[in-house]
Amino acid sequence: MGGRASVLSIAAWQRPGLHSVFFEHCVDGIAITDERGYVIESNASLASITGLRADALPGWNMFRFCALDQGRAHYRTIRTALATAGIWRGEASLTQAGHHTRCYPVRINTVRDEQGCTVMLIWTLADETYLAERQRELIHLAHHDPLTGLPNRRALMALLACLLDRPRRTIPGAVLYLDLDKFKQVNDALGHKVGDDLLRAIAVRLSARIRRADMVARLGGDEFVIVLERIADEKDAGVVAAHVIEAFRAPFELAEGKVVKIGVSVGVAILPAERIDAELLLDRADRAMYTAKGGRGACLLDVLGCRSDANLSDAPAGVTALHGDRGAEGGGRQALALASEPRFEPGR
Structure with a gap:
């Protein structure tokens, strides 16, 4: 029964359109960029986090936008991690709509083709505001x-x-x-x-x-x-x-x-x-x-x-x-x- 359920789950995940449903409803901000970090596609949560319209994000450079290109040594460390391990975790200093700056936990994953060449980067910014609100809600419900x-x-x-x-x-x-x-x-x-x-x-x-x-x-x-x-x-x-x-x-x-x-x-x-x-x-x-x-x-x-x-x-x-x-x-x-x-x- 468990094996059958797993097969059905995998089949459901592979259905056309299910990826986009997950992409749009994820509470974390997600951006798909090219190897250089330029946004190809992003979800509504990232637009909410950045304070920008969703249609304004394509073409933005995420390395620059998240202030990860400040300091050559730090930038090289990120690039080395992506090239070797295929993943980097850290914090991004994000300026929201040109106003205040906040730090967000960020994860960058490398996606490679069959030849091992980088074809895209997947950026995930954790929405700590949402997590904090949920924590406050849970505390309120408990009391x-x-x-x-x-x-x-x-x-x-x-x-x-x-x-x-x-x-x-x-x-x-x-x-x-x-x-x-x-x-x-x-x-x-x-x-x-x-x-x-x-x-x-x-x-x-x-x-x-x-x-x-x-x-x-x-x-x-x-x-x-x-x-x-x-x-x-x-x-x-x-x-x-x-x-x-x-x-x-x-x-x-x-x-x-x-x-x-x-x-x-x-x-x-x-x-x-x-x-x-x-x-x-x-x-x-x-x-x-x-x-x-x-x-x-x-x-x-x-x-x-x-x-x-x-x-x-x-x-x-x-x-x-x-x-x-x-x-x-x-x-x-x-x-x-x-x-x-x-x-x-x-x-x-």
Whole structure:
């Protein structure tokens, strides 16, 4: 089977036109020149790299264009390598469209006829801009949720590890663990597409409610985490929790005219003065969130839980439940009162 596949692959490669398809779609810049280095044919990628039109490249001397003819000793070295080994690798200093100069990895291959005479040179310039962009894309994908574009668990844990390494007494912070109420019912009733649209809308709304220095991450499913890098005290974390709950007061208007109203439960863990593992801190916030879902409202001294459709009880000092009225649809209303005026300003 493998031998048959190889034969088919070779036959496919030898089909007329396949060479030109590869030539034009290769991300690296390719030029075919005569033995002296004058361009006979080039691909679109080389035109992009050089900043010249594709029809302007024929007739250009690649040795001169890539500054490989500067210095006789260097030029002779290249020529010797091409004559003996049939290949030369190095760097080309390329002036793009008469403006700035950049260095590109370059490879020159010699093509000989049956008598061993050089008939052409094949130049390949690696497009490092493309490679760098692809690397950035891969790094982004590794650290972001593909559905919402928010940082993912890996990015979240990296940030928490960094924050937990800094002096806690001088720069406090907090972690808010969010779990959507009855999201599964919405997903089951209206379909996964609506569920995905809802998650994206929630991500946008949450991102608008925090400062640029803070992070909203999606752990997966219907769980989100907000990291507050710098807060004055625990009351600030309560203010942010109030902002988050307020963000879910208004319904979410989705595609095709669908309107969805959903609640959220929030657990808050304050970064403690003592050393703590990032996983343990996240677990504290998670447990506080489940306490909030149960309606009790608080968990331990450094953790606050609150939910959007139930009263707060046993809230930490400075945070009080004002009301928990329920409407005809059974959706709860809740507000937070703080002992001092809020100092948290979203978007700053």
